[in-house]
Amino acid sequence: MATAADVRVGVNGSVYVAPEATALVGDTATDPTTASFTDLGYVSEDGVAQTIDRSTSDIKAWGGDVVRTIQTEHSVSYTFTLIETSAEVVQLYYNDPDATATLAEITGAQAGRHAFIIDVLDGSKKIRLEIPDGEITDTGDVTYATEEAIGYEMTITCYPDSNGVKVFKRMLLS
Secondary structure, three states, X not given: OOOHHHOOOOOEEEEEEEEOOOOOOOOOOOOHHHHOOEEOOOEEEEEEEEEEEEEEEEEEOOOOOEEEEEEEEEEEEEEEEEOOOOHHHXXXXXXXXXXXXXXXXXXXXXXXXXXXXXXXXXXXXXXXXXXXXXXXXXXXXXXXEOOEOOOEXXXXXXXXXXXXXXXXXXXXXX
16 A cells, blocks of 8 residues: 655755775664764755666577576666865865865876765655765766856765675665
8 A cells, every 4th residue: 555654755965985994884873974984065956866787688598589587787876966165075076085175186096995875864764875885986077157066976886895785775764
């Protein structure tokens, strides 16, 4: 039976980053900043988009019937735009660990890996996405324009941990 009270909206939330191999909080109640995670500030009104891609290959029997489909690839990523120009945001976007809010060196260096937490809030309800091993693998354009916040679009690609888990999705829905 349909229950309107079970409909969730991503009203607001936060994106946090920590150095690679930082332990995740493991619950929805703990403030990530008390566990070595840094809050990256405001996310644009578009929120956070999750993408799960799968590639498959069909195995065919003699005569052309598909008798089995196997998964050949799987990936999970999250895309968002940060709209605060802080040292932490600039460091992540430009992959410059020495960047400040006033100076970043754009070199094209390979991005480093990090742990991430994304909190999605709907009143007292929370969805927490914990990414033990992620990397910024794509960045969008930065636009400097009147009446538009300067935004830093980033895509996190999630890699499997030692147990094959790419993301832990924890939910506090009551």
